[in-house]
Amino acid sequence: MKGTIFVELIKMAEDAFGEDTVDDVLDKADLENGGAFTAVGNYPCSELVKIVVAFSEHSGISPEDLQRKFGHWIMDHFVENYPGFFKDKKDTFGLLEAVDGEIHVEVKKLYPDAELPKFTTERIAEDHLEMVYTSPRPLVEFCHGMIEASLERFNEAADIQRCPVAAQADSAKFDITLTKKAGKAA
Ligand code: HEM
Known part of the structure; x- marks a missing residue:
């Protein structure tokens, strides 16, 4: 999956939860590359799912609702x-x-x-x-x-x-x- 999609998901999270929280959540999410995504990279979709689950656990918002918000x-x-x-x-x-x-x-x-x-x-x-x-x-x-x-x-x-x-x-x-x-x- 394109890096731009990851970059946008992380931007949405920063907008909602603030940069420091996002860094903390990504650190704890057990991501393959430690949470560093570039727009020109390509990453497995399973990593996107992991990020959504991590923010869901942090916020109490369901992964389904987070995915929908991300669609918007x-x-x-x-x-x-x-x-x-x-x-x-x-x-x-x-x-x-x-x-x-x-x-x-x-x-x-x-x-x-x-x-x-x-x-x-x-x-x-x-x-x-x-x-x-x-x-x-x-x-x-x-x-x-x-x-x-x-x-x-x-x-x-x-x-x-x-x-x-x-x-x-x-x-x-x-x-x-x-x-x-x-x-x-x-
Ligand atoms: C200008 C409009 C659009 C552009 C530029 C665009 C572009 C893209 C790009 C770049 C991806 C990611 C592919 C990847 O990461 O490998 C993607 C995925 C996707 N797009 Fe679009 N898209 C557009 C409109 C739409 C619309 C209107 C829909 C919905 C109904 C849609 C549904 C999806 C879905 C669901 C995915 C996720 C991949 C999957 O589910 O398998 N797209 N699109």
């Missing part, structure tokens, strides 16, 4: 650093439908060693999207946070139901029904 945080980071991917997107569904076939394709060109999830989407109705997330990495809550952050970005709101996918243990389906659309009330 990283979206702000992407908007700032990759504005081109957002320029022609008018709403949440337009953005989510572009992740697999467009955005992550470009990400892979920029970073050939990026480990990206797989998405399929199906527009059930104008206000209803099904999005199936498939990844060997345990980041479904992070994904959920990114979907929520996408909604916020377009000033939309939705009911998001998540369910497992039969016979596909590494997948989850997000059933997203808009309750507020861009530029309109409910």
Whole structure:
């Protein structure tokens, strides 16, 4: 997993808990490289999971909630650093439908060693999207946070139901029904 992702997670933690606490928590987290991550490095996803668990134990916030918060945080980071991917997107569904076939394709060109999830989407109705997330990495809550952050970005709101996918243990389906659309009330 890309070092930028680790760097951002640590920034989020510093923002929430302060630098000294973050240093303490990372010291105690039994990380392979002692907690020194650079944006250009590559690190196992299991290290990210260890960091999340360490901050969860420190703060009492569940690892699931921390992953979701991190989804929101990283979206702000992407908007700032990759504005081109957002320029022609008018709403949440337009953005989510572009992740697999467009955005992550470009990400892979920029970073050939990026480990990206797989998405399929199906527009059930104008206000209803099904999005199936498939990844060997345990980041479904992070994904959920990114979907929520996408909604916020377009000033939309939705009911998001998540369910497992039969016979596909590494997948989850997000059933997203808009309750507020861009530029309109409910
Ligand atoms: C401009 C927008 C985006 C950019 C630049 C971007 C880029 C990236 C990058 C660099 C990674 C890390 C890969 C690695 O560390 O090896 C990643 C992972 C991921 N991205 Fe995106 N992404 C974007 C939008 C989205 C959106 C909208 C979603 C959600 C629905 C999403 C879902 C994910 C997930 C869940 C992962 C974690 C990897 C996994 O679960 O297997 N991304 N993305």
